Amino acid sequence: MSDKLLDWTRGVEAIVYQDCGACGKAQYFHRSFCAACGAPEPAEKSASGAGTVYATSLVCRAATPETRAHVPYNIVLVDTTEGFRMMAHGDNDLAIGDKVTARYEPFAGRLVPYFTKVN
Amino acid sequence: MSFITGVGLTSYGKHEGSSSLDLMSKAAELAIEDAGLKRSEIDGILCGYSTVSPHIMLATVFAEHFGIQPSYAHAVQVGGATGLAMTMLAHHLVEAGVVKHVLVVGGENRLTGQSRDASIQALAQVGHPDYEVTLGPTIPAYYGLVASRYMHEYGVTQEDLAEFAVLMRSHALTHPGAQFHDAITVADVMASKPVAMPLKLLDCCPVSDGGAAFVISREATGTIGVQVRGCAQAHTHQHVTAAPALSELGAEIAIANAKAASGLAISDVRYAAVYDSFTITLAMLLEDLGLAGRGEAAAKVRSGHFGRSGAMPLNTHGGLLSYGHCGVGGAMAHLVETHLQMTDRAGKRQVRDASIALLHGDGGVLSSHVSMFLERVR
Numbered sequence: 001m002s003d004k005l006l007d008w009t010r011g012v013e014a015i016v017y018q019d020c021g022a023c024g025k026a027q028y029f030h031r032s033f034c035a036a037c038g039a040p041e042p043a044e045k046s047a048s049g050a051g052t053v054y055a056t057s058l059v060c061r062a063a064t065p066e067t068r069a070h071v072p073y074n075i076v077l078v079d080t081t082e083g084f085r086m087m088a089h090g091d092n093d094l095a096i097g098d099k100v101t102a103r104y105e106p107f108a109g110r111l112v113p114y115f116t117k118v119n
Numbered sequence: 120m121s122f123i124t125g126v127g128l129t130s131y132g133k134h135e136g137s138s139s140l141d142l143m144s145k146a147a148e149l150a151i152e153d154a155g156l157k158r159s160e161i162d163g164i165l166c167g168y169s170t171v172s173p174h175i176m177l178a179t180v181f182a183e184h185f186g187i188q189p190s191y192a193h194a195v196q197v198g199g200a201t202g203l204a205m206t207m208l209a210h211h212l213v214e215a216g217v218v219k220h221v222l223v224v225g226g227e228n229r230l231t232g233q234s235r236d237a238s239i240q241a242l243a244q245v246g247h248p249d250y251e252v253t254l255g256p257t258i259p260a261y262y263g264l265v266a267s268r269y270m271h272e273y274g275v276t277q278e279d280l281a282e283f284a285v286l287m288r289s290h291a292l293t294h295p296g297a298q299f300h301d302a303i304t305v306a307d308v309m310a311s312k313p314v315a316m317p318l319k320l321l322d323c324c325p326v327s328d329g330g331a332a333f334v335i336s337r338e339a340t341g342t343i344g345v346q347v348r349g350c351a352q353a354h355t356h357q358h359v360t361a362a363p364a365l366s367e368l369g370a371e372i373a374i375a376n377a378k379a380a381s382g383l384a385i386s387d388v389r390y391a392a393v394y395d396s397f398t399i400t401l402a403m404l405l406e407d408l409g410l411a412g413r414g415e416a417a418a419k420v421r422s423g424h425f426g427r428s429g430a431m432p433l434n435t436h437g438g439l440l441s442y443g444h445c446g447v448g449g450a451m452a453h454l455v456e457t458h459l460q461m462t463d464r465a466g467k468r469q470v471r472d473a474s475i476a477l478l479h480g481d482g483g484v485l486s487s488h489v490s491m492f493l494e495r496v497r
Contacts (some may be wrong), residue, residue, distance in 0.1 A: 009249045028360065029250055055271075057263030059255065060313040063239035067255035075260045075315075077268075077360065087251050087360045096271045112254055 005044045008113050013104045015049060015113055017084050018042035026083040049102030051080040051115070053094050066108040073107070076100075078115055090115035121210040123345045123493065124220070124336040125154025128455040130296035131329035131443025135231050139169035140184045142226030142330030146448065147185060150332035155340045156220060158185070163218035164192040165205040167225035167447025170241045171232035181224065191218050198245065198482025199394055201225065202331070202451035203350070203489035209335035210347040219337050225447030226330025238326045245483050247358045256315075259323055259397065261359045261484040263315035266399035270317065272365055273406075277317050279417030280398035281308035284321045284440055286420050287395060290427065291437025293468050298327050298443035308398075322398040327443030331451035333458070343462045343497060348475075349381025350491035359484040369488035370407035370479065377490035383475065385409045388492075390460055390473035391431050392453035394481040395438040404479055405433075408490070432470040435460065450480050461495045 007016035018027050022039035034042045054077040062068040076090040078100060089105065089112050100115035127149025129142060143166065151158055166178045174180050178192040191212065197204040202225055209221035229238055239257055246252045246261065269275060285305055291297035303321060311320040353369035353376070356362045378384060391410055395401035405416040410431060419425060425433035436442045436456035439449050459465040460473035476493045
């Protein structure tokens with residue numbers, strides 16, 4: 001039984017994923033089982049923060065006063081080196097295919113993962 | 120066998136002072152009258168949802184309000200695919216002999232019943248509460264992500280996407296019920312305010328008030344029958360983070376199964392009604408369904424292929440992009456227009472031949488899909 005690791009969704013500077021011991025599949029949305037094969041208790045692991053940009057969308061029209069203070073902000077999907085995809089923020093000029101690494105930034109009263117380009 | 124025997128549609132835009140139930144009732148009354156039925160002959164009700172007036176039992180709330188006591192009733196929630204999903208269920212219900220006449224109804228005062236911010240925020244909740252919504256995305260951002268990837272993989276440009284907005288607007292100009300009646304150009308779309316890049320304001324459907332309804336029956340009630348030939352669904356994910364590769368999305372699965380269920384091919388189709396919440400949605404779905412080659416849909420728009428006089432008339436009422444989008448009713452307008460075209464009642468929008476139609480709905484972020492073939496029979 002692996003311990004629960006805290007991540008950015010709980011205010012900690014970390015990206016945590018689950019790794020299935022049975023089928024080897026990495027999953028990002030946490031559950032008590034592997035969604036690919038159903039095996040119980042996938043191991044919790046901290047991700048390196050390294051990945052590749054899969055998609056981007058620069059938000060220019062936000063829907064709440066808290067998020068409006070941040071426009072424009074870039075929502076990105078990143079394929080991590082650990083093999084799962086995640087949504088995060090990133091530099092406004094990120095392009096698909098860019099190699100990126102994560103840091104953490106405040107956003108609307110929370111901490112969110114924020115990706116910048118690495119060379 | 121099942122037949123769409125009646126359709127009803129309000130204008131979309133502002134219906135100041137109308138509740139969701141008011142708009143549902145108005146559309147329902149039109150559909151029942153169109154089917155040549157009495158209210159008391161409706162024995163099944165399927166309804167969608169209202170973000171303005173949520174209720175855990177909307178179908179019975181509506182039935183009581185409308186004044187009927189059906190033997191079968193409940194709500195259905197599949198986002199933008201709800202209208203076609205209800206139609207598919209109604210088709211199976213009447214085929215199975217559970218009921219004779221199902222009223223399918225959707226309506227919402229989404230524009231005047233709440234602020235635009237409230238609508239945008241309510242809809243963003245289709246995202247994952249912990250891993251997505253906390254990042255401040257909006258529905259346009261979810262589709263903006265998909266658009267960026269699709270454009271990257273298939274060489275589609277923002278100007279290409281703009282063509283779909285221009286086409287839908289040109290169609291809306293000929294429909295008095297449409298929300299927008301000002302012509303737009305590709306340059307107008309390109310110059311419109313950025314919302315969630317690459318999507319700009321005119322790439323996005325509006326928020327509207329409106330209602331739509333159909334009656335699905337075991338037998339045709341008019342001289343021209345509109346028969347449900349076959350339909351299928353596919354659900355590959357809910358959240359865009361968990362979406363499969365672009366080549367494995369649900370539209371391709373749904374259409375393959377709908378073709379098998381109906382025995383029809385894309386080459387049989389004479390009229391298309393395809394979900395168009397954003398320009399990218401329409402571009403992708405047309406290509407996923409096989410109504411255009413990969414990356415070629417915009418060129419087909421430019422050549423007039425999807426126009427009223429083209430080889431494959433598409434959303435001749437103006438679609439979500441320009442007729443309007445009131446939630447569940449939004450994409451139901453596509454089916455109402457298809458029915459009018461198939462029964463030669465589309466007036467100055469009438470196409471030459473709408474004998475076989477393909478409809479496709481999408482809910483979530485290309486999460487849930489329903490494909491349906493309709494055929495005109497006499």
